[in-house]
Amino acid sequence: MDPDPPLKADMSDRKPQRYLFYVEQNYCYNILRPIQKVLQQRGDEVGWLPVGEEFDSSGFTAEEKVFDHVREAIAWNPCSVMVPGNFVPDFIPGIKVMVTHGLISEKRRKKDGEIYAFIERGLFDLYITHGPSTTLRFEEMARERGYFEVAECGWSKLDPLFDGSVRKNESDVPVVYFASTFSPRLTAAPRLVDTVRALSERHDWKWRVHFHPKMPKEVADLYRAIQSENLQFVEGHDTLQLLMDADVMLCDTSSIIAEFILLQKPVVTFRNNSPKPYMIDVRKAEQVGPALERALTRPAAIMKEIEAATDENHPWNDGLCSQRIIDATDRLVQSGTGHLKPKPRNLIRHWKMRRELGYYAI
Numbered sequence: 001m002d003p004d005p006p007l008k009a010d011m012s013d014r015k016p017q018r019y020l021f022y023v024e025q026n027y028c029y030n031i032l033r034p035i036q037k038v039l040q041q042r043g044d045e046v047g048w049l050p051v052g053e054e055f056d057s058s059g060f061t062a063e064e065k066v067f068d069h070v071r072e073a074i075a076w077n078p079c080s081v082m083v084p085g086n087f088v089p090d091f092i093p094g095i096k097v098m099v100t101h102g103l104i105s106e107k108r109r110k111k112d113g114e115i116y117a118f119i120e121r122g123l124f125d126l127y128i129t130h131g132p133s134t135t136l137r138f139e140e141m142a143r144e145r146g147y148f149e150v151a152e153c154g155w156s157k158l159d160p161l162f163d164g165s166v167r168k169n170e171s172d173v174p175v176v177y178f179a180s181t182f183s184p185r186l187t188a189a190p191r192l193v194d195t196v197r198a199l200s201e202r203h204d205w206k207w208r209v210h211f212h213p214k215m216p217k218e219v220a221d222l223y224r225a226i227q228s229e230n231l232q233f234v235e236g237h238d239t240l241q242l243l244m245d246a247d248v249m250l251c252d253t254s255s256i257i258a259e260f261i262l263l264q265k266p267v268v269t270f271r272n273n274s275p276k277p278y279m280i281d282v283r284k285a286e287q288v289g290p291a292l293e294r295a296l297t298r299p300a301a302i303m304k305e306i307e308a309a310t311d312e313n314h315p316w317n318d319g320l321c322s323q324r325i326i327d328a329t330d331r332l333v334q335s336g337t338g339h340l341k342p343k344p345r346n347l348i349r350h351w352k353m354r355r356e357l358g359y360y361a362i
Helices: 028-041 070-076 132-145 156-162 193-202 217-224 240-245 256-263 285-295 300-313 321-335 347-357
Strands: 018-023 045-050 080-083 095-098 126-129 149-152 175-180 206-211 231-233 248-251 267-270 279-282
Touching: 018 028, 018 070, 028 045, 028 156, 028 321, 045 070, 080 321, 095 321, 126 132, 126 321, 132 149, 132 300, 149 321, 156 240, 156 256, 156 321, 175 240, 175 256, 193 206, 193 217, 193 231, 193 285, 206 217, 206 240, 217 231, 240 256, 248 256, 248 285, 256 267, 256 300, 267 285, 279 285
Parallel strands: 018 045, 018 080, 080 095, 095 126, 126 149, 175 206, 175 248, 206 231, 248 267, 267 279
Antiparallel strands: none
16 A cells, blocks of 8 residues: 655744653653654754653653653643653643554453553544554544544654664574563463573574563563573563564564564464464464464465555555654644534543642642
């Protein structure tokens, strides 16, 4: 699929604007920095407001503007607040934009079975979607509720994979990327330690093992302990180079599968809770090796399914997702939200956010 070029807002006689990034998780760095790059290249200002104990602020550079308290962000008066998450305070100025913080997964809320990606809480003015698989559902909700807009722009995190910023490190042997979710119910990591070790010793493959930051330390330590010339346990939260370098992925039910196949590469899954036609899913540990060997041949039927899934989930492979997100944001900034219905009052939720941020002013 060849996406249409981004629709730009009218930028004639435009003055520089201020854009606030509201961040609670470390993965926000990779999602928002491509947007920051485009904004700064055109002369706009960007500020970051880190919130909560799970965010590691040591990842900021000296050149990035970082606010210590929400009061500073409010006084800065941004035109927009961009959030790779589900919550945003209503008392910060600016259009509230939910930036895609992950490609759609099958993870569902236990109490009602709702897919987490489609839980809409009445906090945002604009929802950014990454492809038809999310756009159609959000557009339906927008028509029903009337208090937000939807723009399909793709995922900013992936821009470096398609604009040349991240280049593949060539290897003379196949590279296997083993990724696993931290969920005790879904993770394959504890079950496959011996399998991965044996395969790394038997085959002339390079293994790169990287887990979600919430993976229990005792599980990660099992893989740190089996590192060798052929197997490396990779620390940190940046996965882009891993995605680019690997020839095949071994995974379970992690959402990173959806990112990997966008590069038109095959994936083997171990006991995936909802196997897709583009996956080579196995149920037993002894089946992992043969499945990886098959995946490395890039079976035509599997590759065709991967192409179809890409068109549905993320057809934007031009490296311009960040630009489209900014354009969609600017259009709503310029038009204002007067044409939208009032958002739900959400009194309890907003009070909780005021309490958590220590801000009680009217």
